[in-house]
Amino acid sequence: MTALQEAAPRPREGVRREALYFAVRNGKLLTGFGVVAVLLLAGLMGPLLTDVPPNQYGPRPMSPPSAEHWFGTTTFGQDVFTQFVHGLRSTFLVGAIGGGVAAVIGMFVGFVAGYRGGLVDEILSMLTNIVLVIPALAVLLIINAYLGLRSVALQGLFIGLTQWPWAARAIRAQTFSLRSREFVDLARMSGSGTLRIISREVAPNMSSYLFMTFILLFGGSILIASSLDFIGLGPTDAVSLGLMLQNATQWSALQLGMWWWFVPPGAAITAVVGALYVANVGLDEVFNPKLREL
Amino acid sequence: MSLRVSELRVVYRTLKGDVHALDGVTFGLADGEILGLVGESGCGKSTLGKSLIRMDGRMRHLGGTAVLDDEELPIGDDRRMNEFRFKRVSLIPQYAMSALNPTRRIRKLVAELLRSRGVALDAAELESRMAQVGLPPDVLGRYPIELSGGMRQRVVMVISTLLDPSLLIADEVTSALDVSTQKAVVRALLGFRDRGYVKSMIFITHDLALTHHLADTIMVMYAGRLVEKAPADVIVQAPRHPYTRLLLDALPEVGVRHADRRLTGIPGSPPQLLDPPAGCRFRARCPVADDRCAEDPPVTALASDHHVACWKA
Amino acid sequence: MRRYFFRKLLVYGLTFFVAVTVNWMIPRFMPGDPVAGMVARANVTQPQAVAAMRAYYTELFGFDRPLWQQYVNFWGAMLRGDFGLSIWLFPTPVSTVIGNAVPYTLALVVPSVLLSWVVGNWFGAYAARRRALDNTVLPVGYILTATPYMWLAVLLAWGLGVVAGWFPVAGGYSFALQPTWSATFLLNLVHHWTLPFLSLFLVALGGWAIGMRNMIIYELESDYANYLSALGAPARLIRRYAFRNAVLPQITGLALQLGVIVAGALVTEIVFAYPGLGSLILKAIQNQDFFLLQGTFLFIVLGVLIANFIIDIVYVVVDPRTRAGMAGANA
Numbered sequence: 026m027t028a029l030q031e032a033a034p035r036p037r038e039g040v041r042r043e044a045l046y047f048a049v050r051n052g053k054l055l056t057g058f059g060v061v062a063v064l065l066l067a068g069l070m071g072p073l074l075t076d077v078p079p080n081q082y083g084p085r086p087m088s089p090p091s092a093e094h095w096f097g098t099t100t101f102g103q104d105v106f107t108q109f110v111h112g113l114r115s116t117f118l119v120g121a122i123g124g125g126v127a128a129v130i131g132m133f134v135g136f137v138a139g140y141r142g143g144l145v146d147e148i149l150s151m152l153t154n155i156v157l158v159i160p161a162l163a164v165l166l167i168i169n170a171y172l173g174l175r176s177v178a179l180q181g182l183f184i185g186l187t188q189w190p191w192a193a194r195a196i197r198a199q200t201f202s203l204r205s206r207e208f209v210d211l212a213r214m215s216g217s218g219t220l221r222i223i224s225r226e227v228a229p230n231m232s233s234y235l236f237m238t239f240i241l242l243f244g245g246s247i248l249i250a251s252s253l254d255f256i257g258l259g260p261t262d263a264v265s266l267g268l269m270l271q272n273a274t275q276w277s278a279l280q281l282g283m284w285w286w287f288v289p290p291g292a293a294i295t296a297v298v299g300a301l302y303v304a305n306v307g308l309d310e311v312f313n314p315k316l317r318e319l
Numbered sequence: 320m321s322l323r324v325s326e327l328r329v330v331y332r333t334l335k336g337d338v339h340a341l342d343g344v345t346f347g348l349a350d351g352e353i354l355g356l357v358g359e360s361g362c363g364k365s366t367l368g369k370s371l372i373r374m375d376g377r378m379r380h381l382g383g384t385a386v387l388d389d390e391e392l393p394i395g396d397d398r399r400m401n402e403f404r405f406k407r408v409s410l411i412p413q414y415a416m417s418a419l420n421p422t423r424r425i426r427k428l429v430a431e432l433l434r435s436r437g438v439a440l441d442a443a444e445l446e447s448r449m450a451q452v453g454l455p456p457d458v459l460g461r462y463p464i465e466l467s468g469g470m471r472q473r474v475v476m477v478i479s480t481l482l483d484p485s486l487l488i489a490d491e492v493t494s495a496l497d498v499s500t501q502k503a504v505v506r507a508l509l510g511f512r513d514r515g516y517v518k519s520m521i522f523i524t525h526d527l528a529l530t531h532h533l534a535d536t537i538m539v540m541y542a543g544r545l546v547e548k549a550p551a552d553v554i555v556q557a558p559r560h561p562y563t564r565l566l567l568d569a570l571p572e573v574g575v576r577h578a579d580r581r582l583t584g585i586p587g588s589p590p591q592l593l594d595p596p597a598g599c600r601f602r603a604r605c606p607v608a609d610d611r612c613a614e615d616p617p618v619t620a621l622a623s624d625h626h627v628a629c630w631k632a
Numbered sequence: 633m634r635r636y637f638f639r640k641l642l643v644y645g646l647t648f649f650v651a652v653t654v655n656w657m658i659p660r661f662m663p664g665d666p667v668a669g670m671v672a673r674a675n676v677t678q679p680q681a682v683a684a685m686r687a688y689y690t691e692l693f694g695f696d697r698p699l700w701q702q703y704v705n706f707w708g709a710m711l712r713g714d715f716g717l718s719i720w721l722f723p724t725p726v727s728t729v730i731g732n733a734v735p736y737t738l739a740l741v742v743p744s745v746l747l748s749w750v751v752g753n754w755f756g757a758y759a760a761r762r763r764a765l766d767n768t769v770l771p772v773g774y775i776l777t778a779t780p781y782m783w784l785a786v787l788l789a790w791g792l793g794v795v796a797g798w799f800p801v802a803g804g805y806s807f808a809l810q811p812t813w814s815a816t817f818l819l820n821l822v823h824h825w826t827l828p829f830l831s832l833f834l835v836a837l838g839g840w841a842i843g844m845r846n847m848i849i850y851e852l853e854s855d856y857a858n859y860l861s862a863l864g865a866p867a868r869l870i871r872r873y874a875f876r877n878a879v880l881p882q883i884t885g886l887a888l889q890l891g892v893i894v895a896g897a898l899v900t901e902i903v904f905a906y907p908g909l910g911s912l913i914l915k916a917i918q919n920q921d922f923f924l925l926q927g928t929f930l931f932i933v934l935g936v937l938i939a940n941f942i943i944d945i946v947y948v949v950v951d952p953r954t955r956a957g958m959a960g961a962n963a
Contacts, residue, residue: 282795287783403864
């Protein structure tokens with residue numbers, strides 16, 4: 026549509042209104058965020074509704090779902106639903122901390138490397154590539170096993186420290202392409218400093234991209250945390266969905282046919298991460314006109 | 320008559336409704352004629368070019384016909400249109416420099432494209448045509464990324480005209496080039512016509528001065544409609560439509576390059592084509608408009624080859 | 633091209649160096665007295681094991697020697713293939729324990745990575761811009777790629793193993809059998825291998841299918857695709873080009889995903905008690921066998937680096953642009 030694209034760029038407000046127009050009509054975006062919102066609400070409100078500690082043993086072990094125990098009980102009589110809502114909370118927490126830390130580092134490294142270029146870029150890119158090829162889970166295994174980090178927040182922090190490289194690479198590439206655009210040149214000529222240009226000119230122009238990156242980091246952190254928990258390096262101060270899976274397999278829920286023990290936690294992780302991915306596709310369609318289907 | 324377009328109407332589907340990008344355009348193109356198609360951004364010139372070869376997903380054919388060598392082009396039917404593409408109608412796109420698959424050597428790319436259209440590759444002919452635009456034969460063995468932008472564009476020009484199409488559409492092919500390269504491209508296009516590789520050509524541009532060197536006839540468009548069409552010299556020396564005159568006045572002098580600049584010489588901007596106003600579309604910006612212009616001016620022939628859509632002409 | 637490989641090798645070399653250094657540093661800079669701490673935490677009952685451990689730790693760490701010498705010795709031992717003795721299987725050397733487990737992990741990871749990549753790319757390419765298919769492949773792909781590896785493993789083990797009884801759910805082979813090259817044993821091996829393989833394959837499949845679908849759509853929007861369409865080239869030709877070009881980033885993606893897939897293999901092995909590196913890690917953690925854990929860690933890092941280098945070579949072979957010396961400089 027050459028003829029119409031040649032027209033003067035639309036003001037930012039118009040773009041925003043148009044994005045909103047598409048956002049409220051995008052099924053993928055609404056479904057994705059809807060699922061996440063429901064589970065987040067369950068994680069936030071659920072633990073308030075029951076005053077039973079999630080790991081407290083109960084009198085009726087191994088009972089299938091019933092009116093009293095919505096998701097049944099474990100071999101030790103623990104209520105699976107109580108563990109589930111507490112686990113959701115940990116899952117969101119680890120995703121937020123891991124995704125947040127990774128996003129901050131990734132943005133810093135990506136912006137600086139992409140904007141400054143030259144030797145700074147060489148060094149940061151080398152660092153990024155090194156952290157990128159080391160298998161994250163293996164590093165986390167060693168660190169967690171030795172240091173015995175066993176709180177959800179610390180787990181999230183260390184996951185964030187290993188997850189940033191691909192985000193840094195993607196942001197570097199985006200920054201690189203923005204660096205030579207006129208409005209950045211203009212800012213540079215008018216004497217603005219690097220940090221100011223990055224925060225005022227570069228970052229706002231890729232805000233949708235940054236948001237989508239954060240969503241992917243969030244989902245990735247949840248998955249890797251669940252693997253750590255499952256191997257036996259989960260938090261000792263909380264319940265998590267990965268720990269529930271670990272306990273279920275460790276105490277032979279499979280062989281005993283206690284599906285209610287291992288189905289909900291895995292399903293919840295899949296639902297949260299999958300919904301985030303789907304919402305991300307929706308966001309991409311909203312912000313990228315080429316992908317919109319009329 | 321090589322091409323005969325009548326009352327062609329094409330819209331862009333958008334969320335807010337149909338944008339009438341091409342609103343009833345009629346013109347003809349003789350054998351051997353090069354038509355320069357000129358106008359501001361959004362006047363419908365690119366839409367016209369696309370309609371004659373391949374409409375994109377958001378375009379709809381509302382009405383009108385295009386007859387090429389006594390055969391009607393199935394404009395709205397993407398599938399049936401395929402038979403005409405490349406063989407009868409061809410295109411040098413605006414994005415010519417990135418129009419080649421980066422992971423194929425030129426020779427293989429051409430051979431595969433031709434085979435897919437049921438034509439065998441005549442290697443000698445291909446090499447001779449490459450040579451005519453100044454490309455050495457070893458270019459055929461290279462990947463597109465190994466060529467400069469200008470070389471890639473010339474490769475595309477050769478490919479597009481390889482099957483001797485009746486009509487060639489050159490869409491803004493000179494916009495991104497410097498002056499000397501522009502001259503070379505114009506020479507190559509003239510060569511295509513003179514050697515009979517293409518029968519007729521539509522050269523779409525916003526550069527009135529450059530068009531004058533190349534085109535036999537110039538057609539000026541405004542807001543989806545024909546404004547004036549006449550032999551190139553007549554358009555430049557004796558334009559009759561106020562818009563054409565203003566376009567020419569906006570040029571510092573004929574022959575000086577006048578690319579991307581918006582026409583600041585004409586106050587105001589073209590009307591919204593979502594819901595075009597009644598009457599002459601240039602009325603709001605026209606220095607000589609009066610009440611009569613509230614009525615649509617018909618395209619009238621001042622001479623057999625000079626058509627104008629203006630009450631004042 | 634030489635520059636490309638040089639940069640890659642430099643990154644991998646540095647990575648290995650960092651991994652080894654981290655491995656050396658962590659026990660040394662742990663709070664408290666590492667030897668006493670580890671011996672206590674090891675919780676070993678055999679007295680000769682405790683004595684040997686204490687001797688071994690002191691010998692290894694050599695706290696009376698300067699730090700640089702400890703570091704050099706550490707490298708020296710490692711390069712000789714000496715990773716210490718396993719505490720869990722005392723006194724088997726760690727290298728032997730790992731050597732026994734590696735074939736199982738490779739047998740799981742290599743086929744599932746390659747097959748999921750091929751099949752996933754094929755699915756994704758086929759589904760792109762075909763509305764009905766796209767609407768099924770896309771959601772299924774997203775669900776699969778969002779599934780934690782161990783959860784799909786648990787579900788398969790439960791459904792196809794426990795409930796249906798078609799496959800065994802634990803071990804690399806039946807305990808009743810002795811490892812030989814007999815047909816019975818090999819069949820038994822394959823039987824045990826099927827479920828863990830399937831589980832790894834399926835989760836990885838989703839990611840490749842989605843990645844390919846998105847890449848193909850991007851390619852079909854590109855200028856060369858538009859030009860070919862304008863010249864009436866059949867969709868088949870354009871799709872073939874798009875596929876070819878979209879495969880290239882997918883090869884890079886393979887390198888990036890290796891770490892995740894290996895992690896997936898580790899937890900999948902744990903679910904199926906499959907005797908590979910994943911089960912070793914679990915045992916090492918349960919038994920506080922740090923030598924085993926560190927050895928496994930180094931081995932995994934080394935494996936991933938080698939795989940990365942192989943992928944780099946494949947990429948150069950497949951992408952003409954790297955050979956033309958134009959691209960690929962950004963390692």
